[in-house]
Amino acid sequence: MLRLEGVEAGYGDVVAVRSVSLEVRAGEIVALIGSNGAGKTTTLRAIAGLLPLRRGSVELEGRRLNGLGSAAVVRAGVAHVPEGRQLFPTMTVGENLELGARTAEGRAYRPQTLARVFDLFPRLAERRAQLAGTLSGGEQQMVAIGRALMARPRLLMLDEPSLGLAPVVVGSIFANLAAINRDGLTILLVEQNVLRALKCSHRAYVLENGTITLSGASATLLADERIKRAYLGR
Amino acid sequence: MAVGLTLIFGVMRVVNFAHGDMMVWGMYLAFVLATRAGLDPYLAFPVCAVALFALGVVVQRGLVDPIIEAPHEMQILLMLGVALVLENTALLIFGPEPARVRSPLARLAWEVGPLYVDVARLVTFAVAVVLTLALSLFLYRTDLGRLIRASADNHYGALVIGADVRRIYATAFGIGAACVGAAGALVSPILPFQPPTGLSLSVTSFNIVIIGGMGSLVGAFIGGLLVSVAESLGAVFLRPSLKELFSFSLLIVILLFRPAGLFGKRTP
Numbered sequence: 270m271l272r273l274e275g276v277e278a279g280y281g282d283v284v285a286v287r288s289v290s291l292e293v294r295a296g297e298i299v300a301l302i303g304s305n306g307a308g309k310t311t312t313l314r315a316i317a318g319l320l321p322l323r324r325g326s327v328e329l330e331g332r333r334l335n336g337l338g339s340a341a342v343v344r345a346g347v348a349h350v351p352e353g354r355q356l357f358p359t360m361t362v363g364e365n366l367e368l369g370a371r372t373a374e375g376r377a378y379r380p381q382t383l384a385r386v387f388d389l390f391p392r393l394a395e396r397r398a399q400l401a402g403t404l405s406g407g408e409q410q411m412v413a414i415g416r417a418l419m420a421r422p423r424l425l426m427l428d429e430p431s432l433g434l435a436p437v438v439v440g441s442i443f444a445n446l447a448a449i450n451r452d453g454l455t456i457l458l459v460e461q462n463v464l465r466a467l468k469c470s471h472r473a474y475v476l477e478n479g480t481i482t483l484s485g486a487s488a489t490l491l492a493d494e495r496i497k498r499a500y501l502g503r
Numbered sequence: 504m505a506v507g508l509t510l511i512f513g514v515m516r517v518v519n520f521a522h523g524d525m526m527v528w529g530m531y532l533a534f535v536l537a538t539r540a541g542l543d544p545y546l547a548f549p550v551c552a553v554a555l556f557a558l559g560v561v562v563q564r565g566l567v568d569p570i571i572e573a574p575h576e577m578q579i580l581l582m583l584g585v586a587l588v589l590e591n592t593a594l595l596i597f598g599p600e601p602a603r604v605r606s607p608l609a610r611l612a613w614e615v616g617p618l619y620v621d622v623a624r625l626v627t628f629a630v631a632v633v634l635t636l637a638l639s640l641f642l643y644r645t646d647l648g649r650l651i652r653a654s655a656d657n658h659y660g661a662l663v664i665g666a667d668v669r670r671i672y673a674t675a676f677g678i679g680a681a682c683v684g685a686a687g688a689l690v691s692p693i694l695p696f697q698p699p700t701g702l703s704l705s706v707t708s709f710n711i712v713i714i715g716g717m718g719s720l721v722g723a724f725i726g727g728l729l730v731s732v733a734e735s736l737g738a739v740f741l742r743p744s745l746k747e748l749f750s751f752s753l754l755i756v757i758l759l760f761r762p763a764g765l766f767g768k769r770t771p
């Protein structure tokens with residue numbers, strides 16, 4: 270479904286990712302893991318059209334995405350839950366969610382999708398009229414995910430959804446991601462919480478200093494000595 | 504007028520010093536329409552609004568857009584430049600003499616009990632109320648309006664959801680300028696004007712916006728009422744030339760108690 274080929278991107282003189290190639294197949298949850306500054310966020314931003322590629326290509330179902338700009342990437346079916354959530358703090362939860370419906374399909378199915386989001390995150394239904402900026406971190410993460418779902422994407426990208434959240438909340442968010450995936454949505458998940466990410470994904474890529482150093486089935490990686498030593502502290 | 508400024512600042516965090524001069528252009532346009540086409544400003548104000556909308560979009564697309572990511576100071580300089588160009592172009596075309604648009608309405612007054620109600624001011628006020636309401640409805644009830652607020656709230660977030668932020672900014676800037684154009688046409692029979700009037704109009708509308716709270720439409724409206732009442736009282740009880748003393752004292756007092764303005768939200 271999604272294919273990255275030799276992607277290079279950066280900021281000014283900094284080359285943050287170089288020659289990253291990866292693939293996400295329809296129906297999968299693929300994890301992209303790595304330590305701080307490895308280039309995970311940069312990779313997602315490059316896919317989302319928020320950062321220009323310097324080299325390489327990004328394709329969604331054979332269609333080139335790079336160079337189109339973020340609006341076109343969203344319209345092509347890629348929704349992004351960015352690092353730091355990036356909500357609209359002085360707008361209500363309901364408005365934040367509805368703003369996510371920027372695609373033709375999202376607009377057409379707005380009430381149905383909204384019902385599904387409230388079904389996944391009942392808390393948001395209660396807080397529908399509350400300003401997003403006044404929510405707790407976990408609730409804000411739910412809004413960010415819900416907002417992305419409102420676009421009715423074919424691929425959902427999440428950047429560290431567990432960051433700064435209590436373990437219980439993280440557990441429920443990951444359970445919801447699994448449920449969304451069972452609905453048929455393909456997911457590319459960036460995580461520093463390597464154990465959780467490997468447990469809930471089908472396959473994973475390890476990013477180090479801007480390049481992929483390891484990849485494979487998540488279950489295999491979970492047992493890999495290098496992963497255990499570097500990321501699982503065992 | 505302040506409503507337009509609020510919209511532009513609220514959405515783009517661009518401090519528009521060309522605001523007053525855009526308004527003066529609205530006034531001159533009303534003047535030209537009245538003298539050449541015999542069109543009363545109270546009928547011509549939509550035309551002025553449309554013309555200023557176009558001017559706003561052009562300024563935004565051509566000048567503000569390339570530096571939208573630049574720091575505030577750069578934008579202030581740019582808008583000061585635009586203000587100077589607008590003012591001096593007006594000077595070149597219309598000359599320095601004060602102008603005033605004649606309208607039969609402006610000389611009309613109704614006697615209501617012991618009071619005289621100035622019809623022209625009443626109409627202006629009514630249009631301002633309708634415009635503020637319409638703009639609020641637009642911003643809170645339509646998709647485009649919500650997108651404008653969202654972009655104001657979080658520029659990057661708007662990019663993330665796939666909004667065409669450039670088009671949204673151009674629209675917002677255009678609407679802000681349109682409000683100013685309408686306002687200019689409406690006050691042109693009441694307020695004599697000349698090219699340098701723009702600066703004092705800019706200052707007054709900043710005063711209003713700061714009192715009302717940056718980025719709040721209702722605030723801009725209430726602030727406008729407060730400032731005009733303060734200035735009228737000042738003109739009656741002191742000397743007309745001291746009227747601004749009142750509105751700026753009001754500004755200082757309000758900022759002492761509410762640093763974000765009456766309806767402003769503190770930015771976290």
Ligand SMILES: Nc1ncnc2c1ncn2[C@@H]1O[C@H](COP(=O)(O)OP(=O)(O)OP(=O)(O)O)[C@@H](O)[C@H]1O
Nearest residue numbers: 280283285303304305306307308309310311312461
């Ligand atoms: N806006 C920026 N300007 C300059 N350099 C940047 C910028 N953003 C990121 N970088 C650099 O790019 C590299 C990769 O950053 P990136 O944010 O992609 O890492 P990450 O894997 O997401 O890390 P984390 O887990 O901490 O979020 C880092 O060295 C970082 O310093």
Ligand SMILES: [Mg+2]
Nearest residue numbers: 309310311352
């Ligand atoms: Mg990151």
